Amino acid sequence: IGHPEIFPxxxxxxxxxxxxxxxxxxxxxxxxxxxxxxxxIIQDLKTRATISDFHPVKKVVLEYPGExxxxxxxxxxxxxxxxxxxASEEAKENLLKPPETAEEKDxxxxxxxxxxxxxxxxxxxxxxxxWVSLGSEKEVEEESVKDTVTKIxxxxxxxxxxxxxxxxxxxxxxxxxxxxxxxxxSYQDKTFSIKMLEKDVGVQMxxxxxxxxxxxxxxxxxxxxxxxxxxxxxNEEKEESLSSEKLKEFLTSVHLRMEIAxxxxxxxxxxxxxxxxxxxxxxxxxxxxxxxLKAYQSFTDLRYLKDRTxxxxxxxxxxxxxxxxxxxxxxSYEEQVNLSDKSLLQQSVILFWSxxxxxxxxxxxxxxxxxxxxxxxxxxxxxxxGGCINGQVVLxxxxxxxxxxxxxxxxxxxxKVTAVNMxxxxxxxxxxxxxxxxSLMQVQQSSTEPPLVRYCAVSSIQNSHKxxxxxxxxxxxxxxxNRMGATFExxxxxxxxxxxxxxxxxxxxxxxxxxxxxEQPSSEKVKEEEIFCMPPDVPDTFKHLDLCWxxxxxxxxxxxxxxxxxxxxxxxxxxxxxxYKTSEKVLSLNTLEVPAKDNPYTEMSTPSSKNLKVLENIxxxxxxxxxxxxxxxxxxxxEIDSDSxxxxxxxxxxxxxxxxxLQRSPFFKDIVLSVGGRNFAIWKEGVxxxxxxxxxxxxxxxxxxxxxxxxxxxxxxxxxxxxIDIWDLLRKTHEPSHFQNISESTITFISPWIASPKxxxxxxxxxxxxxHVLEICQTLGHPSRNEHANxxxxxxxxxxYLKYCEQEFQEYQEFQ
Amino acid sequence: xxxxETLKRIxxxxxxxxxxxxxxxxxxxxxTLDNSTxxxxxxxxxxxxxxxxxxxRDIDPQNELTFLRIRSKKHEIMVAPDKEYLLIVIxxxxx
Numbered sequence: 001i002g003h004p005e006i007f008p009x010x011x012x013x014x015x016x017x018x019x020x021x022x023x024x025x026x027x028x029x030x031x032x033x034x035x036x037x038x039x040x041i042i043q044d045l046k047t048r049a050t051i052s053d054f055h056p057v058k059k060v061v062l063e064y065p066g067e068x069x070x071x072x073x074x075x076x077x078x079x080x081x082x083x084x085x086x087a088s089e090e091a092k093e094n095l096l097k098p099p100e101t102a103e104e105k106d107x108x109x110x111x112x113x114x115x116x117x118x119x120x121x122x123x124x125x126x127x128x129x130x131w132v133s134l135g136s137e138k139e140v141e142e143e144s145v146k147d148t149v150t151k152i153x154x155x156x157x158x159x160x161x162x163x164x165x166x167x168x169x170x171x172x173x174x175x176x177x178x179x180x181x182x183x184x185x186s187y188q189d190k191t192f193s194i195k196m197l198e199k200d201v202g203v204q205m206x207x208x209x210x211x212x213x214x215x216x217x218x219x220x221x222x223x224x225x226x227x228x229x230x231x232x233x234x235n236e237e238k239e240e241s242l243s244s245e246k247l248k249e250f251l252t253s254v255h256l257r258m259e260i261a262x263x264x265x266x267x268x269x270x271x272x273x274x275x276x277x278x279x280x281x282x283x284x285x286x287x288x289x290x291x292x293l294k295a296y297q298s299f300t301d302l303r304y305l306k307d308r309t310x311x312x313x314x315x316x317x318x319x320x321x322x323x324x325x326x327x328x329x330x331x332s333y334e335e336q337v338n339l340s341d342k343s344l345l346q347q348s349v350i351l352f353w354s355x356x357x358x359x360x361x362x363x364x365x366x367x368x369x370x371x372x373x374x375x376x377x378x379x380x381x382x383x384x385x386g387g388c389i390n391g392q393v394v395l396x397x398x399x400x401x402x403x404x405x406x407x408x409x410x411x412x413x414x415x416k417v418t419a420v421n422m423x424x425x426x427x428x429x430x431x432x433x434x435x436x437x438x439s440l441m442q443v444q445q446s447s448t449e450p451p452l453v454r455y456c457a458v459s460s461i462q463n464s465h466k467x468x469x470x471x472x473x474x475x476x477x478x479x480x481x482n483r484m485g486a487t488f489e490x491x492x493x494x495x496x497x498x499x500x501x502x503x504x505x506x507x508x509x510x511x512x513x514x515x516x517x518x519e520q521p522s523s524e525k526v527k528e529e530e531i532f533c534m535p536p537d538v539p540d541t542f543k544h545l546d547l548c549w550x551x552x553x554x555x556x557x558x559x560x561x562x563x564x565x566x567x568x569x570x571x572x573x574x575x576x577x578x579x580y581k582t583s584e585k586v587l588s589l590n591t592l593e594v595p596a597k598d599n600p601y602t603e604m605s606t607p608s609s610k611n612l613k614v615l616e617n618i619x620x621x622x623x624x625x626x627x628x629x630x631x632x633x634x635x636x637x638x639e640i641d642s643d644s645x646x647x648x649x650x651x652x653x654x655x656x657x658x659x660x661x662l663q664r665s666p667f668f669k670d671i672v673l674s675v676g677g678r679n680f681a682i683w684k685e686g687v688x689x690x691x692x693x694x695x696x697x698x699x700x701x702x703x704x705x706x707x708x709x710x711x712x713x714x715x716x717x718x719x720x721x722x723x724i725d726i727w728d729l730l731r732k733t734h735e736p737s738h739f740q741n742i743s744e745s746t747i748t749f750i751s752p753w754i755a756s757p758k759x760x761x762x763x764x765x766x767x768x769x770x771x772h773v774l775e776i777c778q779t780l781g782h783p784s785r786n787e788h789a790n791x792x793x794x795x796x797x798x799x800x801y802l803k804y805c806e807q808e809f810q811e812y813q814e815f816q
Numbered sequence: 817x818x819x820x821e822t823l824k825r826i827x828x829x830x831x832x833x834x835x836x837x838x839x840x841x842x843x844x845x846x847x848t849l850d851n852s853t854x855x856x857x858x859x860x861x862x863x864x865x866x867x868x869x870x871x872x873r874d875i876d877p878q879n880e881l882t883f884l885r886i887r888s889k890k891h892e893i894m895v896a897p898d899k900e901y902l903l904i905v906i907x908x909x910x911x
Contacts, residue, residue: 230855233843242819245838246900254896257883262829262892265909271887421889571849624909 007057008074008081016051018044019071035068057085065089111568220590277785292726292738293762293774299325299353301361305769308348312373313763313771315753317381319406321355322362323753323763324414325771328370328389350374350386350396352405352450353771361450362405365396368458372468378476386499387469393510393549401451443690459510459549465502470569472500475509497552501568503627508551528626570625570662572672619684623660629676631683650688654681661705667788669710671795680717684799689806690799693733706750708776710760711783718747724764724781728792742772751777830907833891839901840860845901856891861904866896 012018019036041054041061061069078084090636172182229635233241241247264270308327326349348370352363367386371394374386383401475497499511527607556809586771624632633650657677670685671692678698681691704718711727717736722743725736745767753761760776827835836854837846837878842862847854857861869881885896 230859231841232851232855233839233845238845241839243817247845250819250901251819251899251903254901255822255826255899258826258894258896258903258905262826262832262905262907263881265892265907266830269909396861474817475831 005081007060007085008079009053009057009071009083010081010085010087012087013069018555022258023194028685032046032071034071036071038064039064054085054126071649078200097408106197158566194755239782248793292777292780293724293740293742294774294777296761296773297355297358298770298772299323299358299361300768300770301351303366304347304349304351304361308769309767310748310765310769310771311508313749313751314374314384315374315751315761315763315766316352316405317376318380319381320755320768322352322405323354323771323773324350324352324365324374324376324384325765326350326367326371326374326386327769328372338455349452350384354405355773362402363398364450364452365398366452366454367394368392373468375470375472375474377474385472385474385498387472387502389468390461391465391467391469391502391504392461393464393469393472393498393500394455394671395457395512396453397456398453400732401453404451421636431499452479452806455548459551463550465506465508466504467502469500469502471571472498473571474498476565499550499573501571503569507555507568507571507624509553509555510549510550521805535543568624568657569627570600572623572662572664573621623661623662623674623683623685625655625674625676627653627658629653629657629659631659631662631681633685650685652690654680654691654694657701660703663705663707665707666709668792668795673705673707673715674704675717677701681704684795687799687802693729695734704747704750706752708780709752709754710781711795712788714780716750716752716762718750718764720746722747723749724762727792730787742766742774745768826903826905829907831907833906834904836904838904840900840902857904857906858902861895862902865895865902871898880897889893 019034019040038061045054045058045061049055052197070091072084072086074082074084137231142236224727251324305327308329311328312326314326316324316325326351327347330653345511348367349368350371352365354362365384365386367388369388369390369392371386372389377383377385382397382402384396384398386394386396496512498512499507500510501507535625616643619634620634627633631652631654634650655676656676656679659674660678661673661675661680663673665673672683672685674681674683674691678701679695680702681695682693700723701720702717703720706716708714708716711728715727717725717727721726721741723739723741724747726738726740728737729732731737742764743766747766749763749765751763753763754763760781762774762776764772766772766773823835823837823846825902826832827880834847834849834853834857835847836857838842838844838858838861842858844854844858864886865884866908868884871878872881880898883895886895891906894907896903896905898909
């Protein structure tokens, strides 16, 4: 171990005696070296042979070069035995001498340390020594992986003659096998079950996560504001920089890029998604609902509407869910002719219905005679104008009941209002004895009766129409006419003028003047009495007009060729396009602000007519539908030159019976729908050849028609068998796209309405006095993406076609 | 002079709503819009251009911003930056 020259030996006592190295006598701990002659050792070896102590080192002794061998007494058993034998001369020398030098060296070193001098050991390059194994190769061998079992080698071979032999395939029907599926299934082979005893797994250290938090100091927030304005250059500075060279260079370098970008945008829109644009059109015509018009509610009243037919329906423009209906007695032709013989047994009324109370009407407007048609004033929905069967025009003011209408929820609300009426009723009872007219206030004493509103003003009988007023419209609020027929701007911005027409061949324009008209004293007295006798709960808004109201302008429709006249039944003015002011907003049902000021009509003052601007671009053309089924297109402005006294008119005869509807499209100002008799037609203003669209005679009669308010190409036609036909011009133009039966009797009037963006209603009335309110489904209510443009396209195509047809006809005639 | 001519040519393109020339500090020098709108556009777009320029430089220091286009629903704003000036054009890519 370690030193190959050192051989530990055991000396027995006999050997110690022979060589004079007895322990503790010749050889002590200090004096442990003993030199023995080589010859002696050899002699000893010969004499004692195997029992000699030197026997293990016999070979070394024989090879020893020197004469004397060193034997050292190992008192501390350093090398394992009590003596050791040094086998080489150098080691002998080293052992004899170094203990002496080591002692000297130690002394030197101590001296050196005291003196503290650095001793620089000269650099000795490492000397190549043979590799001494310290046992590391054993460790390496233990760790290395070796095959414990020799790998098994298989050699698979096939008989040579089987290669390249022709192969025969056979068919096997897959269905014969279970599940029609053949496979080689896997199975567990018992011969290969090796139990895994040891597994090599890798492990990775992960740092431990620790949560820590800090809190910052919270200083309470303070509002701070700064005010700033942008820096701007003065004009001189701007001029200076504009003329600088740098700007010129900048612009020259930049303008090319900019122009390229601008041109790119002009060429095409890179972000237009064609796919998406295509998809939207398709989705609208997708799922068809079963029922286009869902029945929402229907209203009828047994007392007031018995044996009556509904002549006109009007939705309240601002309050959600209020609809007004006017009724008239259904008269046969002879009875209609002899109006004067008829005596009304029952008062005719206009009923107000609310969605929330289908049984009791909310309000009743008393009418002097049967009402043929009526309209809410667009600027103030509390003013209602109606046309009577005897040719008079009636005005109502329901501003007192406006709040009640807004809160029309249950019958319980009605009790509050009638309390007020009770008070009035008691006063009126006193008056009753004086005033001979039948008091209708008795009706109000029970709480379930709707309040009755008397009319405020009736036009004078002499100056009204001679025949029933069949159509009434408010003129829009941005212009008004004067006596000469010229249009002026309307400073007051409220609707003050009406136009009515009647089969007595005249169209009348009515004006609601602001102040009292100057009257003769005598007639004033008469009026005062009459005014005094009016029940006090009638608002005095139009007191000055009552029974003395005269029309402003009267137009007689003469036929141009013969000397007869037209008898207009319906009128449609070009400028009739007004929208009720809040119709497009979502109405908050119960929180409509009651206007703080009074009825605007009471505050009107006559503007000085000198300063009013004459409006040139208001069109004064109008369409008229007559009793005989003609459509007349005329102008009411009086011509300045006298030779053409009669206004320029156009006449079309397509319908065979009375026109019952003449309505402009809410989307296109120059498209008019006319319904009468067995067919209906669509006209375009300016196209004088004929109608754009005309249907063939149908089996039943068309009795009512209205454009849809939301879709440009859709309109509703009512028939005499109780059906509603829904026409969609983009789908089919030869027949209705859908029809639905609403009631058993003739449809008398249709009125569509947009109550909220999700709810579109269609009010339909029939001959039995029943009002049906239907809900229009979404597909019918919402227009598709380019519907407006498509419908416009369609109309233009039809116009072109008409022109082409006429050209062809003319050419044919010339040819003849 | 030439400056006027170039600006007029750009303004005459189809759909161009406004043209603004802004100096390095964001103060408009020349515009075809009213003052308040111009000042608003100049301030906002100047900041945005600085940001865009620094972004491009951060990603690749050898690169630099040449053109900035912002497309919105109603119109397109195009900004051509330079060392000292900024040219802003608002165009309506009308359909």
